Amino acid sequence: MPTVHTGKLYSQSKAKFPHLPNDFIVGTATSAYQIEGAWQDEGKGESIWDRFVHTAGKIKSAETADIACNHYHLVDDDVALLKYLGFDAYRFSISWPRILPNGTGQINQRGLDFYKRLLEQLHQHNITPFVTLYHWDLPQALQEQTGWANPECVNWFLEYVEVVQRELGELIPNWITFNEIFVNCVAGQFLGIHAPGRYNIWAHYQAMHNQMRSHGLSARLLKAAHPTSQVGVTLDLRPIYPLSSAQTDKDAVHFADLTMRRMLLDPILKGYYPQEHLDRAWMFMPNYSPQELADIHAPIDFIGVNNYSRDIVSYSPWFLGHNFMPSYTVHAPEQEYEENGKQYTAMGWEIYPDSLYEILMLLKDEYNNPKVYITENGAAFNDVLSRGRVHDTKRVDFYQRYMQSLSKAIDQGSNCAGYFAWSFLDNFEWHEGYKKRFGIVHVDYANQKRTIKDSGYWFRDLQASRR
Structure with missing residues (x-):
């Protein structure tokens, strides 16, 4: 059961809470692989991440997500905790191999029953589900077919x-087809740091195109x-700045923007891949037809934005057609720090609250102001559990500043309809293992005890103030 502080909640002046529209949704988020555990329980199949973490040398700490937060067995307690914290909505993902252990064919009814139970409990507590269909855990049986x-x-x-959709769709009012298509493909297919651990630039572009088509076709199906219901897709979007005033670094911003932003947003929202990027990367792109572009350009109801910081890039001739290098790839310390007046999280990411404002304004000005949900935003810090409390003041400050940035964008016309804090629970942070804690609820992985952090109480106060 979670540890709940029964005295005063987080002491905070209401003046520091962001001003949000009355119908604005405030929620929190997780993903199946990072919290569920139960990796072989009740008929679940092996995922690419199950295979990856059990391969020597892939995870820095040699840790696995076999148990993670044991959410699969503690779901009742976790939903009660979501209710206690006052959230309007909860974003979570469904594990493909828990539903179809071999990727296709035989259905695992016990996996469906777990998600049905979760969805029913959320509805009983008036918490709106936002369901992500793919958050990186492809069935391993399908990976063996590339x-x-x-x-x-x-x-x-x-x-x-x-x-x-057939078995659970009546309980799902909001669908997210994919989480972070670019990050998923580049980290897993080209850089090899995520599952399935490939180092193949052609596979990256083929996988990205296939995921984009899958998004559009599934959006139409749903x-x-x-x-x-509402149907959308979540992308990782960040403002991009040059490392220096040199023209080569300014050019690198343009290259990076084409690669990491426009190659996804343009086909999804405008119906075409940017020709300038195709001119640079034509040798890596798969052949595709006009119909496949039409598949990608399906009508959707919203764009989900995952944002944590901005990118600082410099020119690099490191790979043909991709002449940029993000600074965090060469300088990302293991602990939070401060340098030149800037603060960095435990991931080595700069705290840059204006990133939300800038991305929302970009979507407003360049893409006809679509409905947007901030589907992930948060920070990892070196949290300390002491006497039953976690005083994560840096995280509270992070949320205050970033949500004020979001509020500013709404005041200036952004069609932003909701915000999801990442993450609900401390969890398995992919190739970083368990040492990076993003949660607003602390998890003791030895005994699975949950302890609400001050940031969790801050959100409870925020929600109470809005009501």
């Missing part, structure tokens, strides 16, 4: 989506089956 680099994976994904 996974997302295989165009057939589009059909495999649509089979999975059809099962979920809207046809559930016309009143």
